[in-house]
Amino acid sequence: PPMNGTSPSPELRPPAPETVRQKFLRDPGPWIILLAGLALWRAGYPRPHVDDLFFTGVSIELTRSGQLVNPWLAPWMASIGTTQFFVFPPVLPYTQGLWVACFGVSTASFTAFHLLVQGALQLCVYRLARAAGAGWHVALAAAVVAFFFSVNYGMRPDALAFLLVVLGQLGAHGSRPWHRVAGAVLSAAAVLTHPLAMAFVIPLYVGQLLTMRGNRPALRTLVVSTSAGVAATFLWFLVAIHGAVGEFLRAMAAHKRLIMAPDWYRGPLYFWGELVLGREPWLCGTIYVLAFLGFARAFRAATSDGRMRTYRRLVWIWLAAAAMGSFLYPGRMEHYAAYSGLALAVVIWSNSRWAGAVASAAVIAAAAHNAGAVLVPAFGDTTPPDPVAIRDAVARHPERILCVDEVVARYVFDFRLPAGARDWSLRRPAQLGTAGTIASKSPGTLWIASEWKLEHYVADAGVRAERLRIGSHTFGSLARVPYRVRIIE
DSSP states (O other): OOOSOOOOOOOSSOOOOOOHHHHHHHHOOHHHHHHHHHHHHHHHOOOOOOOOHHHHHHHHHHHHSSOOGGGGGHHHHHHHHHOOOOOSSSHHHHHHHHHEEEESSHHHHHHHHOOOOHHHHHHHHHHHHHHOOOOOOHHHHHHHHHHHTTTTTTTOHHHHHHHHHHHHHHHHTOOOHHHHHHHHHHHHHHTTTTTTHHHHHHHHHHHHHTTTTTTTHHHHHHHHHHHHHHHHHHHHHHHHTTTOOOHHHHHHHHHHHHSSSOOOGTTHHHHHHHHTTTSSSSHHHHHHHHHHHHHHHHHHHTTTTTHHHHHHHHHHHHHHHHHHHHOOOOOHHHHHHHHHHHHHHHEEEEEEETHHHHHHHHHHHHHHHHHHHHHHHHHSSOOOOOOOHHHHHHHHHHTSSSEEOOHHHHOOOOOOTTTTTTEETTTTTTTTTGGSTTTTTTTTTTEEHHHEEEEEETTOOOOOOEHHHHHHHHEEEESSSSOOOEEEE
């Protein structure tokens, strides 16, 4: 300060600190994501998904008894040849089990966990887009794309796997060796959350190795830290499955044979089949068109543009991931590739005069591809089933094995199923629920499932679920009352 007692000149006066309101107005995206997540949780998202009992039962039992077992799948697991939940990697069961230990077993607890994971993924996408120079509204569009990626996955591990991939890459590009060790731990954990994550993790690490090939000290540091992180994660994996590596691999292989197409149909052909079969091709096609328009812009830009060089490298990584994933699990990869490519395209266009138009088109395309998540809550009837009639039916047949789907488990029992209950939804080769017909149903079982699933999976159910109708158009693939159930005694 001046020695003569006069006040500092305006040029030397330090800038006033930003107020909370100024910070919010400058970057409202995270607040919007957080508030939207809270609103979605209050509205009951994520909605029921066919795999909900598959992934929640094991976490509940892990918390209760310390065993990696899902009693709701007992007949199906026996047909696989194991009693342990070795049909899927263990990161989600343990992570979700820790959550259950803290917050208890309930629908609200499980949905809060998964919306928290999805919200964290959206925040990561948002921050990465902002770091690339996107305005907050464009970055928010990329985050909305991430939301539509996971909105129909229920309580599956897909969003958690992608979150770990992103966090792992942030660590892998850190400035300190322990950052890279942590990044390797998270990346390996992503693969142990969903094996298809390796389709992204491997190309991302190969790309980083290629960029460091002229810097031997940095390359050595990356290799050593990555090896240490992967080794640490593998040791945790051995503890998590009690060292039963052989049994785990056999169970995983048996599960894979059930969900994968025959050998002759795997690879790009299966990828294309999943892209168009059972979906409106123009909806998913729109996502891929927008993605490839962004990729074309990256390759048409001047080679001197450092940002575009980075984008080109990411496009090559995306292409490698799509190719690898089309052989690993094409039925899921077409969805992974579509949404990751769309988010990347939004970022590529973020510094152009078309940024707003592309961001809007991306959000519209993602929303259109998730018509059920958008239209059914808005125009259908999502009233939960009446618990009284269902509980009365259960009380009338206490000697029978109760077989329920995810709708009944959520809205009637709040995921606190009676002892001995089974997941109705799993088909082969346990011969329960969707495995057969009502005529072949064991008299010792009681089925309670949604009309939509009975119509589609039980040939002699005699059920025709009411379709969603808006104006004069009837949606053949959407139920107007998706949670209406039937009791099959």
